[in-house]
Amino acid sequence: MTVTYDRKTEIAGQLRHVDKWYGQHQVLQDVSLAIGSGEIIALVGRSGSGKSTVLRVLAGLSDDHSGERLVAGAPALAFQEPRLFPWRTVRTNVGYGLTRFRLPRGEVASRADQALADVGLADRADAWPLTLSGGQAQRVSLARALVAEPQLLLLDEPFGALDALTRLSMHGLLLELWHRHGFGVLLVTHDVNEAVALADRVLVLDGGRVVHQTEISDPRRPTGSPSPQTDQHRAELLAQLGVQI
Ligand SMILES: Nc1ncnc2c1ncn2[C@@H]1O[C@H](COP(=O)(O)OP(=O)(O)OP(=O)(O)O)[C@@H](O)[C@H]1O
Ligand SMILES: [Mg+2]
Numbered sequence: 001m002t003v004t005y006d007r008k009t010e011i012a013g014q015l016r017h018v019d020k021w022y023g024q025h026q027v028l029q030d031v032s033l034a035i036g037s038g039e040i041i042a043l044v045g046r047s048g049s050g051k052s053t054v055l056r057v058l059a060g061l062s063d064d065h066s067g068e069r070l071v072a073g074a075p076a077l078a079f080q081e082p083r084l085f086p087w088r089t090v091r092t093n094v095g096y097g098l099t100r101f102r103l104p105r106g107e108v109a110s111r112a113d114q115a116l117a118d119v120g121l122a123d124r125a126d127a128w129p130l131t132l133s134g135g136q137a138q139r140v141s142l143a144r145a146l147v148a149e150p151q152l153l154l155l156d157e158p159f160g161a162l163d164a165l166t167r168l169s170m171h172g173l174l175l176e177l178w179h180r181h182g183f184g185v186l187l188v189t190h191d192v193n194e195a196v197a198l199a200d201r202v203l204v205l206d207g208g209r210v211v212h213q214t215e216i217s218d219p220r221r222p223t224g225s226p227s228p229q230t231d232q233h234r235a236e237l238l239a240q241l242g243v244q245i
Contacts, residue, residue: 011036014070015031018030019065020053020062026208028053028057031205041203042189042202060074060075074150076153084137089128091116097143119142119173134161152186153184155185155188158187160189171194175198198220201213202233204237
């Protein structure tokens with residue numbers, strides 16, 4: 001069952017007791033989670049644990065699960081690879097995020113330009129995707145996700161393919177956009193450091209179940225000022241993932 005809220009609510013997105021099977025293989029088992037309005041939740045887990053499947057269910061891309069899905073408005077999605085249309089300009093790619101609103105073309109272009117300005121790419125609106133760097137393409141993908149002002153942003157390893165410096169600057173950009181717009185975020189990541197640096201809460205998925213939750217005691221502490229709690233959170237999560245340090 002799906003319930004969609006159109007108004008601003010306390011909850012940006014929620015799953016209740018969701019099970020999902022691929023044939024004989026159960027990939028999600030009784031998954032319940034909630035992303036509060038304006039909250040950043042990170043979802044970590046080993047490869048194949050079901051992270052992308054959780055995201056797909058929340059995004060409304062799965063219709064054969066049981067349990068409940070509740071979302072505020074239409075969630076926006078961005079993936080590890082930017083998935084831009086190479087035959088469309090950057091502006092038109094971003095405008096694609098507004099398709100369902102059937103707005104006049106001029107309105108679409110001006111909103112797309114605003115979203116591109118938000119991610120620092122106002123000057124690349126007329127460029128072709130293939131002429132962008134990996135980091136720039138990922139910014140365009142973020143602009144396309146955010147152009148419709150979603151209340152829930154679903155990110156599937158969005159920074160995984162970027163080099164370390166670009167990844168850090170994307171963290172800064174995500175937080176800046178989040179401060180400005182206040183959407184809720186579900187961030188799927190393999191990177192425990194990224195999860196601890198960005199999230200309010202980190203959930204661990206194992207074999208399709210949520211097996212652990214770490215509440216970050218001092219979320220989004222500036223980088224360069226590590227705290228004993230940060231190390232503790234990281235160690236706790238790595239232990240949950242079966243990594244000994
Ligand atoms: N379309 C599909 N058909 C059949 N099985 C699938 C399909 N998509 C995913 N699965 C299976 O569901 C399980 C969970 O996959 P999922 O992609 O959600 O994992 P993940 O945690 O995102 O992994 P990764 O970290 O590698 O991206 C895996 O066992 C996978 O093989
Ligand atoms: Mg995945």
